Amino acid sequence: MIRTAIIGASGYTGFELMRMLSYHPRVELVAVTSDQFAGRHPSECFPALKGRTLPFFQAHADARLENCDAVFFATPHGTAMHLAPDLLKCGVRVIDLSADFRLPDPDLWKEYYGQEHQAKAWLKNAVYGLTEYVRESLPQAQLVANPGCYPTAVQIGLLPLLREGLIENQHIIVDAKSGISGAGRVLRQQSLFCEANESMNAYGLSGHRHHPEMLTHLKRLSGSSCQLHFVPHLVPMNRGIYATIYVQMASSEGAIVREFLQAQYEDEPFVVIMAQDQTVSIQSVRGSNMVHLGCYGLAGGMAVILVALDNLIKGAAGQAIQNFNLMFGCDETTGLPMIGL
Numbered sequence: 001m002i003r004t005a006i007i008g009a010s011g012y013t014g015f016e017l018m019r020m021l022s023y024h025p026r027v028e029l030v031a032v033t034s035d036q037f038a039g040r041h042p043s044e045c046f047p048a049l050k051g052r053t054l055p056f057f058q059a060h061a062d063a064r065l066e067n068c069d070a071v072f073f074a075t076p077h078g079t080a081m082h083l084a085p086d087l088l089k090c091g092v093r094v095i096d097l098s099a100d101f102r103l104p105d106p107d108l109w110k111e112y113y114g115q116e117h118q119a120k121a122w123l124k125n126a127v128y129g130l131t132e133y134v135r136e137s138l139p140q141a142q143l144v145a146n147p148g149c150y151p152t153a154v155q156i157g158l159l160p161l162l163r164e165g166l167i168e169n170q171h172i173i174v175d176a177k178s179g180i181s182g183a184g185r186v187l188r189q190q191s192l193f194c195e196a197n198e199s200m201n202a203y204g205l206s207g208h209r210h211h212p213e214m215l216t217h218l219k220r221l222s223g224s225s226c227q228l229h230f231v232p233h234l235v236p237m238n239r240g241i242y243a244t245i246y247v248q249m250a251s252s253e254g255a256i257v258r259e260f261l262q263a264q265y266e267d268e269p270f271v272v273i274m275a276q277d278q279t280v281s282i283q284s285v286r287g288s289n290m291v292h293l294g295c296y297g298l299a300g301g302m303a304v305i306l307v308a309l310d311n312l313i314k315g316a317a318g319q320a321i322q323n324f325n326l327m328f329g330c331d332e333t334t335g336l337p338m339i340g341l
């Protein structure tokens with residue numbers, strides 16, 4: 001069994017990790033941490049976990065994790081960079097759901113996260129865990145930086161097209177929407193029901209933190225830089241990411257681009273290309289690790305790529321487990337839901 005712990009298990013992504021890992025046939029959950037709920041069973045925090053065999057919550061500082069095989073960090077940014085290096089030195093393999101190790105450039109990290117990076121030496125060693133594109137690196141990876149939810153959606157939509165030169169790499173417009181759980185389980189005014197319900201707003205217009213992440217890894221993984229106009233929106237749904245991506249096609253037609261995406265992702269267990277007469281919806285991916293992709297030709301040589309995923313699963317905990325599976329030699333789909341609710 002793989003001795004596994006979750007730091008920050010009382011949050012939304014921590015819950016999803018506990019939910020899915022409690023069914024994982026090779027995982028023994030040895031520690032889950034929370035300061036708020038220390039000493040209590042996870043089902044007191046999440047009644048859905050009633051009846052599951054899980055360890056009681058420990059305060060973050062009390063958990064002894066050096067003997068774990070794997071530790072997931074489901075913590076706010078700025079946490080894992082302090083705690084992960086000591087675990088890594090002990091040979092523990094770390095999967096960080098936060099942004100701490102996603103940007104290889106510490107100056108860029110400081111610019112967007114407002115603090116000095118505390119584990120610069122590990123930035124270059126972290127594997128950026130967009131699973132479909134880094135499978136060969138995962139079996140040896142000691143530290144995986146799990147991608148953000150928007151970057152997962154946008155990169156899965158754009159990477160094959162940029163790599164093949166099927167679309168222009170300038171003026172790509174990403175109009176993206178997120179459910180409220182994207183902001184975590186902490187109290188925030190914009191997450192209150194009366195603020196979010198029956199409303200919608202753009203945010204992050206002065207520079208969203210996921211923007212440099214997308215630009216960095218699109219360039220790294222496609223081999224060419226691109227210009228991306230990214231406007232995220234908060235919409236009144238519990239969960240889900242929906243990205244509407246407008247691209248100028250280099251020469252092909254929308255149907256050819258869709259066929260190309262179909263061929264690229266044919267063998268992927270978690271990526272589905274919708275047919276021309278089908279739309280892409282969050283409803284169909286909710287609760288699963290699936291990404292639904294659509295491509296439709298528009299006038300003037302433009303096309304629109306639609307991408308839907310569940311921010312808490314493929315956008316966070318599900319992709320983290322997908323990476324974990326490949327790190328530990330399990331089948332990639334083990335423990336992961338493949339059908340939306």
Ligand SMILES: NC(=O)c1ccc[n+]([C@@H]2O[C@H](COP(=O)([O-])OP(=O)(O)OC[C@H]3O[C@@H](n4cnc5c(N)ncnc54)[C@H](OP(=O)(O)O)[C@@H]3O)[C@@H](O)[C@H]2O)c1
Binds near residue numbers: 007009014077097
């Ligand atoms: N929500 C999403 O859709 C999503 C998607 C992709 C990535 N992520 C990233 O995943 C991480 C977790 O997100 P989330 O939405 O699950 O957040 P969340 O619901 O706010 O939960 C945060 C968790 O971190 C713990 N925590 C807070 N401060 C801590 C500290 N100093 N040391 C250790 N643990 C601490 C909290 O535990 P206690 O307060 O109980 O101690 C709680 O369990 C974030 O970095 C987020 O950016 C989130």
